[in-house]
Amino acid sequence: MAFTLYSLIQAVILCVNAVAVLHEERFLSKIGWGVDQSIGGFGDEPGIKVQLMNLVRSVRTVMRGTTEKSIPFINIKHRSACI
Amino acid sequence: MNVCEIKHKLIGRGWGDVRMSFCLVCDDGTILLSGDKTHPEVMTESRVCLTREVKRPHYWHCLIRPGYLLLRVKVHLHSSFFCSKKNVGPSNALEDCHVCHLTTSHNITAINDACVCCAVLAVRIPHSTDQNVVSSSCVIDPKLRMRNTSKDRIDPSQLFDDTSAAPGVETAGFPGQGVGAMGYPGQTLLSDPMSNLAMAYGSSLASQGKDLVDKNLDRFLPISKLKYYFAVDTVYVGKKLGLLIFPYMHQNWEVSYQQDTPVAPRFDINAPDLYIPAMGFITYILVSGLALGTQNRFTPEILGMQASSALVWLIMEVLAVLLSLYLVTVNTDLTTIDLVAFSGYKYVGMIVGVVAGLLFGRTGYYLTLLWCCISIFIFMIRTLRLKLLSEAAAQGVLIHGARNQLRMYLTMSIAAAQPIFMYWLTYHLVG
Numbered sequence A: 001m002a003f004t005l006y007s008l009i010q011a012v013i014l015c016v017n018a019v020a021v022l023h024e025e026r027f028l029s030k031i032g033w034g035v036d037q038s039i040g041g042f043g044d045e046p047g048i049k050v051q052l053m054n055l056v057r058s059v060r061t062v063m064r065g066t067t068e069k070s071i072p073f074i075n076i077k078h079r080s081a082c083i
Numbered sequence B: 001m002n003v004c005e006i007k008h009k010l011i012g013r014g015w016g017d018v019r020m021s022f023c024l025v026c027d028d029g030t031i032l033l034s035g036d037k038t039h040p041e042v043m044t045e046s047r048v049c050l051t052r053e054v055k056r057p058h059y060w061h062c063l064i065r066p067g068y069l070l071l072r073v074k075v076h077l078h079s080s081f082f083c084s085k086k087n088v089g090p091s092n093a094l095e096d097c098h099v100c101h102l103t104t105s106h107n108i109t110a111i112n113d114a115c116v117c118c119a120v121l122a123v124r125i126p127h128s129t130d131q132n133v134v135s136s137s138c139v140i141d142p143k144l145r146m147r148n149t150s151k152d153r154i155d156p157s158q159l160f161d162d163t164s165a166a167p168g169v170e171t172a173g174f175p176g177q178g179v180g181a182m183g184y185p186g187q188t189l190l191s192d193p194m195s196n197l198a199m200a201y202g203s204s205l206a207s208q209g210k211d212l213v214d215k216n217l218d219r220f221l222p223i224s225k226l227k228y229y230f231a232v233d234t235v236y237v238g239k240k241l242g243l244l245i246f247p248y249m250h251q252n253w254e255v256s257y258q259q260d261t262p263v264a265p266r267f268d269i270n271a272p273d274l275y276i277p278a279m280g281f282i283t284y285i286l287v288s289g290l291a292l293g294t295q296n297r298f299t300p301e302i303l304g305m306q307a308s309s310a311l312v313w314l315i316m317e318v319l320a321v322l323l324s325l326y327l328v329t330v331n332t333d334l335t336t337i338d339l340v341a342f343s344g345y346k347y348v349g350m351i352v353g354v355v356a357g358l359l360f361g362r363t364g365y366y367l368t369l370l371w372c373c374i375s376i377f378i379f380m381i382r383t384l385r386l387k388l389l390s391e392a393a394a395q396g397v398l399i400h401g402a403r404n405q406l407r408m409y410l411t412m413s414i415a416a417a418q419p420i421f422m423y424w425l426t427y428h429l430v431g
Helices: A005-020 A024-028 A048-073 B186-191 B193-220 B223-229 B234-245 B275-294 B300-327 B336-344 B346-388 B402-426
Strands: B010-016 B020-026 B031-033 B048-052 B060-064
Touching: A005 A048, A005 B300, A024 A048, A048 B300, B193 B223, B223 B336, B234 B275, B234 B346, B275 B300, B275 B336, B275 B346, B300 B336, B300 B402, B336 B346, B346 B402
Parallel strands: none
Antiparallel strands: B010 B020, B020 B031, B020 B048, B048 B060
């Protein structure tokens, strides 16, 4: 497979964007991945699911701030749903 | 072996630790450079101090106090040359050399070349931190004039016959360092005050620019941390390559620490380095170009494509490992650069496989690749086991529990990804 660095950057941006568009109320809560359901016990350490949910939430928080500023600077070839 | 037309041959002696006092004694007993002027036979404190140059152990720096002359001598040194006594008294002043067993009472024309005791010392300019042994002069060369800035200079006729000497040009590798370092042709250039000023200004500008660049670059690339990973030497590289191909005999896989900081790879074979991955990556590109060339599939653009392709796979692998480490909440001291290093070790196996494929055809390729895949698998498991798993589990004790199981699966999958990538990146190269 002939990968270029540019295709890697594209893929990364699209994946992060895909994570960022997951809506909290409409979607994540429905499948049990909302943040209000992630406050697990203060035991050993959180399991994979909780970590994943935290990751999704932090990506969304970061991307909300970043994409609002950087949409004009990123030239994306395809049309995608960006927040 | 007289460089300076000195009539007598010289014997060098020294004692102490690395910084040794040095006494230059002629064969008739005349002590040329030694301690007290009035009691030359008492070696209390020499006016000459020798330090060994680290990178070239046969070359010694010779520092003298102001007012004393320095002779251009080269000393071949055996390690047992220096005995450990300090303050050699007058009765021991003419002691046997431990190596060639010659004293000054012997006729030293019988010294053979292998003996310690002779000849020429390459002179260097003293280090600027040695305030109390700042030399005022340097090499005595028969053709050049001697420089001496101190009041109490020794009468040259005491020491040797030729007095028309000057600072030597023999400052190979240390230009412009210290007082009195100027070579003979350089004297006229540097004595001009304007050019002095210009040189000083230029050097200060250059150092400012360098500081600025360093500061800014350090924000993006942790240069100082990177330097640790390139602190390797030939022995380490050889051993590590052998370990990558044949990790079955190695017993101790732990990284050694020195007061909380990991030891440089030069001193510890288990430490990860970036030299082998970097060189392996470049070699892989070149070997793939070679392999494609033998099949008449080569164009210059392919090299770039192979390079970026392999780089992309490397980055994706490192990102995947980072993500999985985050998800499994492993508390480890593995840094990103460590992961890059570990992922880069597979290039060695890939290169060996492709080369075997070029030499022996497909069968050779498959066999060698199988061997290298298994080796890299074992290598990764043994290395990562100590870093990812908890203490007890790393010893081999079976600990049940979801967390440890997850960690074990993680280690296995990282190790298993290596052979997959190795095959994926090389199968299209061997026709």
